[in-house]
Amino acid sequence: MIKDGWEAVIGMEIHAQLATATKIFCSCAVQTGGEPNANTCPVCLGLPGALPVLNRRVVDLAARAALSLGLQIHETSIFARKNYFYPDLPKGYQISQYDKPFSSNGSLTILTSERDDQGRAVEWKPMTIRLERMHLEEDAGKNVHEGLPDVDKYSYVDLNRAGTPLGEIVTAPDFRTSWQAYDYVNHIRRVLQWVGASDADMEKGNLRCEANVSVRKIGETGFRNKAELKNLNSVRFMQKAIEFEIERQIDAHEKGEAVNQETRLWDEKNQITRVMRSKEDAHDYRYFPEPDLQPLTVTNEFIESVKCSIPELPHAMRDRFIDVYGLSFSDASQLVNDKGRAEYFETTARRTLNPKMSANWVLGELTRELNNSGKTTAESLVTAEDLAELIKTLEAGKINNSQAKEVFIEMFNTGSSVARVIEDKAFEQVSDPGAIEKIVDEIIAANEAQTAAYRAGNEKLFGFFVGQVMKASQGKANPKIVNEILKSKL
Secondary structure, three states, rough: OOOOOOOEEEEEEEEEEEOOOOOOOOOOOOOOOOOOOOOOOOHHHOOOOOOOOHHHHHHHHHHHHHHOOEEEEEEEOOOOEEEOOOOOOOEEEEEOOOOOEEEEEEEEEEEOOOOOOOOEEEOOOEEEEEEEEEEEEEEOOOEEEEEEOOOEEEEEEEOEEEEEEEEEEEEEOOEOOHHHHHHHHHHHHHHHHOOOOOOEEEEEEEEEEEEEEEEEHHHHHHHHOOOEEEEEEHHHHHHHHHHHHHHHHHHHHHHHOOOEEEEEEEEEEOEEEEEEEEEEOOHHHHOOOOOOOOOOOOOOHHHHHHHOOOOOHHHHHHHHHHHHHOOOOHHHHHHOOOHHHHHHHHHHHHOOOOOHHHHHHHHHHHHHHHHHHHHOHHHHOOOOOHHHHHHHHOOOOOOHHHHHHHHHHHHHHHOHHHHHHHHHOOOOOOHHHHHHHHHHHHHHHHHHHHHHHHHOOHHHHHHHHHHHHHHOOOOOOOOOHHHHHHHHHO
């Protein structure tokens, strides 16, 4: 909660590693882990005389990302040298884009919500974010620090990551709360994964976010000094870092202390931000056009072909699920959080013609077993067709709901068919009215006192009779038929 009289001003930068097999300007493999400096060559090592050659696949994926995020792709963009000195930057500059980026002038509508004390969404509302640009650049290497402090600690530079392709997505300072930024980053991750532009896995480092945070009095139109929160490797850490930084800056302003323009890191252990270095401005990098690369030119035909290849986006699919299948906003939103699960649901719903029950099973039993096993939807031994068959078997009254859940777990663990599991477990439900009526007659005759009490007005005993019939049938009697016959007999 932001202190009364103040508001936060937050802009976001996301560095998304594009999902190519090789680096942006050379043919070295893009891989995580492995031996340090194994995936390097004269180009990504920055050796004299080595010349960069742009990877065509980078342009394809960048176009998919830009169009999916509502950005305008420019016919011509220019690569530039961003000059700074750091151990993991072998050339002494980074090939990036500056005044003529690959894409710009975008607008994106997301759903966002403030949270209660338990972190639960209060009310989802649409919010439009201005995207200033998405430009292309190469990643730097990585400084690695290993060993025990004061014993055998040592550091080295690993350049395996140097030269991997990045799309840097920059917003206008449109966010006013940490939770808006949180929902925005999750939205970007989902879209990039959805269209195949990036794996967008923060744990693996192929999506990194930075937040530029400042505060001002409500009613002010100018901007005060900002802090850039860097190296945030989870969306939750980012949200907590922004929250802390807002409070830190407000407290400093109210005490009359200076708030410097600087880069800060999130200290998760102590739940605070720490100073990393002073924050540079654009002129500090001494940008100039990269002389070894021609301008990047794309045609309208190329842009149109990319548009045609982009699948239905998550927000559009969510709205369609609500309109076509009658799902709730909550259920539809949960389904489209994962593309594979959304497609799994739709296949199931089309086969069962019961979208609500299909959604319940996908979001309930399937999701629980996937989470427990650490599997993805694609790795499930229960296909959408298998689940549809199970649901139709349940609807036909051949098994009851608790039996269906047991069957599903067995199918998930073994890959067996519905029929095979039902046969192995002897779960075939009895739906013959004559057979069930015979059991009901026997139960009523054996419980004269309870029958008399029920007929005298003690309707709570109905459950007793249902239980006795189910027990006598070893749980195989169709509950719906049991209820109907008992009501007519009693």
